[in-house]
Amino acid sequence: MTRITLTVDGAKYIDDVEPRMLLVHFLRERLGKTGTVVGCDTSNCGACTVHLDGRSVKSCNVLAVQADGHEVTTIEGLATNGELHPMQAAFHECHALQCGYCTPGMIMQAIDLLQDNPSPSEEEIRSGLEGNLCRCTGYHNIVRAVQTAAGQPAGGAAATLEESAS
């Protein structure tokens, strides 16, 4: 067992973990941060994406001991005082989720993407999300959501929506 100290979603935790324990299992099983999920075990799907010191990582690909002394933000730590993070709000507004299983990872990755590139093109958004799989949405509205969060007009979707709603 190894003792680790880390900050998760603003709270400080100390725990003893097996050296082989993955960060995602630590978050889910020890801290009850079940908003972060496991999708593939092979770091392909990105469902487990969290921020480690502000940058996105796949938490199935990080050992809990590697997070020792660092700061982790999960999907559960994004909203502040009941206010959604703009990316969360954009996912809701643009219907960028269906079953919602990939959503926490997708949102965490999308935030990191805009941090690197505040006004990405559609192509840049698509390649920036390449490490996150979604099986429900066809990515169409996820791209719209990232555009919306970036303050860009959300392209075709909004126009079609207005039309359909009329």
Next chain:
Amino acid sequence: MTVTEDRPTDTGAPKEIGRDRRRKEDQRLITGRTRWTDNIQLPGMLHLAMVRSPYAHARITRIDTTVAKQTPNVVAVLTGEDVKDEQGSLPNAWPITEDQKAPPHPAVAVDRVAFAGEIVAVVVARTAAEARDAAELVDVDYEELPAAVDLKQAAADAVLAHPDLGTNKSAFWQYDSATAGTGGAVDEAIEEARTNGVLIEREYRQQRLIPAFMEPRSVVSDPTGEQLTVWTATQVPHFVRFFIAVVLGVPESKVRVIAPDVGGGFGGKLQFTPEEAITVVASRRLGKPCKYTETRSESLMAAHHGRDQWQQLTLAATKDGTVTGLKVDLIADMGAYLGLVTSGIPILGAFMFNSIYKFAAYQFNCTNVFTNKTWTDAYRGAGRPEATFAIERLMDELAAELGVDPLEIREKNWIKHEEFPFSTVAGMEYDSGNYEAATAKAKELFGYDELRAEQRRRRDAGDPVQLGIGVSTFTEMCGLAPSRVLGNLRYAAGGWEHASVRMLATGKVEVVTGTSPHGQGHETAWSQIVADRLGVPFEDVEVLHGDTQIAHKGLDTYGSRSLTVGGEALVLAADKVIENAKPIAAHLLEASIEDIEFNDGKLSVRGTDRGMALGELALAAFAAHDLPDGVEPTLDAEATFDPVNFSFPHGTHLCAVEIDTETGGVTMRKYACVDDVGTIINPLIVEGQVHGGLLQGIAQALWEEAVHDDAGTLVSASFVDYLVPTAADTISFDVDHTTSPSTTNTLGTKGVGEAGTIASTPAVVNAVVDALRPFGVNDVRMPCTPERIWKAIHAHDGAQSGGAPTEGAAAPHFDEADTADRSAGTEGAEQ
């Protein structure tokens, strides 16, 4: 920024249906306040890990569990021998013929395994990690048996998947229009076309796919209460409850099944699984809650697969392109066992091969065949994508044969809008549709004529990047299903759906639905329907589902049935609430019941300004101080709806791809579709369903395939090898709608869950083939990989390998046998 929105101030009804409401479900999902089955932790909970067979077909000669059992924190190790008297046989609910053959299907194999990935032992330990570690210590000796892997060879009984059955053929099923009285004799039409018309004869391969829902399956079984409580990542909690009772012998009334948040299904969670069964058995035996969550590799290997057919097709037409007959011969791969509806999946296609076209004669023949692979079962579309692919590919081939535009040949043969309702050669009655309108709108959205002109220019210029345009004018049958029809097809259950509407004393409304959403947004759409029907605010409606103790009756969510069947049950229940309120309103308003009218949430006395809101009447019923004699103190109502017919969404899908003829690489240029799914409750949700459906269908065309090696091992058993598309692989879609309301339900809805998947696969492959026609290509097997496309282009020019053979370190990382299946499939190319 909060999730709730202001209610519109206008009072004209209907207010909600047709509105692009943001989803009620989202708030929890975007903040991580979710309850996936794997999140559940209970006091004393134990964890299961499975020991799975590495062999596709083998006899189990010995299992030594001694070391595993002695490992600290391991509580039990169970083998098939240990549970054989308890575990029963997993169900097949659809014996398609009286003499259908099927092997027993134990949750844990007892003495023989029939596919790689089958469970042979179960380790129960304090933690999931300890269970998995100990699973490695279970020592199993196998005597390997010859495995039936290749579908065609299996159909010829070359190797038997189950020697005891004496054959690999599970069943043969036929629909013949001459016998059924719905059309002529197909062989006559074919002979006529052979001498005086056009005959298109093709063989197509529907490759094996994996549903690949994002949430791996998980199950928790808690035996510590009076009732056994089972949480499971399923589409069908009511089915699971029924089968826990029937297969495992627990009284149904002692079983509660909960489908909490479920992360996608696409048919892949329409099952009573071995993992569910053994988790229940283990928990009951140990008296402790038990959990099993699969790894992704286990999910890809052992959760059921989809599709997997060889299709032999003959289309007969006159010289002017009028279709006269269609003959379909299928070999369908069941895999090793018959799951819940495995055997019926290809049969669902029987009614769809004729599609929107007026064939005079039709015959469908299907042979269901066992192999030593994971069993197949429902996957988005289930039988209908296979049928739609075949007919839409054939219509393109007919157009090419006659040298006409593929849309022209379709229009010549499709049912005209004034011909509805239309009885088809496959015995279905299509209630409504307008193929002309959808096609006209799609052509405009797509820019069809401009793209055709560009295609001509690029062909003439010999552009190395060629443009291909693919068409798919599909229909499908949704709303599974009229119980009587299911009975005639020998399906064991019915197709009704149940709903109840409870008026709470505070005026809030609880809606209980027997459908079981896992991403579809029922909570939002159902709220919209009830809000309009009862004239109550959208926010005041709470939709409850997915727990057999709350939604005590239901047949769950699959087959695009929830809205067309479950939505209608909801309408009926809501209408009963109003009827229940009328005598109370009449009594309290001192009017005759005949004079009470319901409008916009209020029961009023006709011709007066006297009235009471539904909520006030709910409170009056709750207090029950002053009710008319003989009237029960409640407004609550329930309804069970059994549809009289299917619904038939349709649409026109147009796809443009660019193919680099030097590399075989495909890039999607544009995808436009116009779907007629009847009345739209929520356009936002409908578009989302279409987007996601499209990409799953496109993925079948271009990327996905479950690949086995010669020994029957799945080599695409991780997301590294099974190519679920990413955002970078695809483009934004142009999606629009036309509406011809269904006449088979009050709301006029048709269903949308599977439309995109059913329609898009042939649109994409037609586009690929269209781009390659100048090279003499008339087929590329799915998935249309760059390698297959390149080989198709060069099939006749001698450049078989593009130069010297690749050798040594640069050679593929697979054995030749593994890659054979992926690189084959270009033999349909012709000069």
